[in-house]
Amino acid sequence: MSEILVSGKQFHLRNARISYVFELVGDGIPAHVYLGRRLESLNSPVSQLFCGAQDEDYFHNTLALEKLPQEYPTFGHGDLRHGALDIEDAFGGNVLDLSYVFHEIVSGKPALPGLPASFDQQGESKTLSLVLADQKLGLTVTLLYTIFNDCDVIARSVSVKNDGTAAVRLNRVMSASIDFEDSDYSLITLSGAWARERSIDCRKLVCGIQGADSARGASSAQRSPFMALTRKGTDEDCGEAVGFALVYSGNFSATCEVCMYGMTRAQIGINDYQFSWLLNPGECFQTPEAVIAYSWEGLSGMSRAFHTLVSAHIVRGAFAHARRPLLLNNWEATTFNFDEEKLLKIARRGKEAGLEMFVLDDGWFGHRDDDHTSLGDWTENPRKLPTGLKGLSEKIHAMGLKFGLWFEPEMVSKDSDLYRAHPDWCLHQKDRTRTEGRFQLTLDMSRADVCEYVENAVASVLSRAEIDYVKWDMNRDMSPVGSALLPKERQRETAHRYMLGLYGVMERLTARFPKVLFESCASGGNRFDLGMMYYMPQAWCSDNTDAGSRCLIQYGTSLVFPQSTMGAHVSHAPNYQTGHITPLKTRADVAMCGTYGYELDLNTMSEEEFAQTIQDVKYVKAHRDTLLYGNLHRLSSPFETDLTAWMVVGQGEAVVTAIRMYARPNALTQRLRLKGLQEKADYLVEELNLCLSGAELMRYGLPLDFPAGDYQSLRFTLKKL
């Protein structure tokens, strides 16, 4: 069981596998002591390192704070590294002396007001509230720590309350900060761009500040709200790794500051660039939640911890553990050029292939025949849909398919009735050009009236047709950022208030329509984060559906996210984004490691391809629980070799996938060693008709006899005997 032990000034959070320890020093400053494998006890007070530390004022009267590993550092008393909290008081001062006031320990995991956050329905986790205060300012800072029972994760967040008499400006409020005693780490981040999301970057820590951030208004495709620190020699299966991720979808920073003494300060939270928040007396600011995974079993251990967290403590609702419908989306088949007849023809063929849901993508509303118009006007285009969404959804349902629909609710086109009626409803700054992205502007979700409009517009469509699934898209970053309703001293709150508004809308819509499966999307994977996952169990990984590119994208994504969250579809070859021609089998094999579907008109397939598609769909149905919810093991990284390989291990079976990018003449057959099997159990490898023990499969491996040609894949199905 997870527990939180308090002995004297020491706080020890632990579960069966990990421990997190800090203690109070001086006049009650929380000093970081340990994050690692479980300890029974730790009798080595940090203050012993400092002679004079017994004196309550020692840390404020000397420059010793700079040498103290801390839990939530501030600025102003000798610690010249970046603090976790940076304020400006009524006199322009920035000194903050936070010291212990009291603490509370409860079972379970409290929700965070207005924000997505991990939860614990079983109540097996323990949560500590550590209340600190700056008595002079009357600022109360509560550090919340949760230790989970079933995954090696600590959740942290912070609330700042102004109990004083004057307003305080918050310029920086990190969700978590940890000082590690040395800097002998490598830093892993996930970076990329549209169509190249979440590439694994790894470099050795150096002196100074390094990390990942976004100031784009979305968590972004450019850099994910995640970083990991790994020890020298850490690989996929061995060695220490500490992963940090943020349960948030907006601007963030995740940084490591290596100081002159070689210590590493790791911090994650809302990006302080272009951010500030005015806190009037009586007001409280809540940060998003940071989740920190510790593993001594390499990156796979870190990913296991995150995957369990996501499945058990982030994703909610009826679909959290349910089978997801195998879908057919018309976007790459038609883009904006469709009518009801064309859609029904595509859907009918999908049904013949065994698919379970038809999704109508962009272009069904207003007079949207291209991307220049109509966002915000969420009424059907009668020319394309003469019987409306109601009629279309009924016809699709009559075929025995579910019906899904695309929205981009946070956006407005200049050419729309909504914009003509409410030109001040978009993010903008007075007398400045309203920069368009994909010919659209971003609605100002920091405003209650805009949120109400968005919620009602989506709800009205969901109520008047039979809609089982919503693809919630968002296709541009925020720029310029500003709100017509906020006073000048609060303009820099806009981006965070936007997220709060958006989360509020999502909370209400998902509660009002609990049977609807929501998939988040943002130009593909521009907002693939734990915040979105709290409302929407799956997310479109990338607009790049090329199987070769997807190997990299899905492999990188899997560092944090399980396959049940990754939207992955088979699309046309040559691929629209890369021009690559990949075999249909490879496209299907890659998409199977995600929420499976198709992005093409199956009517355009040859009979042979269609027959294969029927077989692929049958295969996914037969193994869907394993493919979706089995434990994912990465076997070979496309970031390091030409071979991508992973496997998922479920109840009594496993599916192994290997993709080789380029054919190599005159090469020996490679062997692939498997993972996650039971050593002593026997397994039938169906495709090879071979019976091997878990030990043989994991130590000796399977031969990879790829067919000739580039982008070939192999799939093996293992049945436990």
Ligand code: DGJ
């Ligand atoms: C971007 C999405 O990622 C695509 O899948 C598609 O829905 C388009 N938007 C539609 O505009």
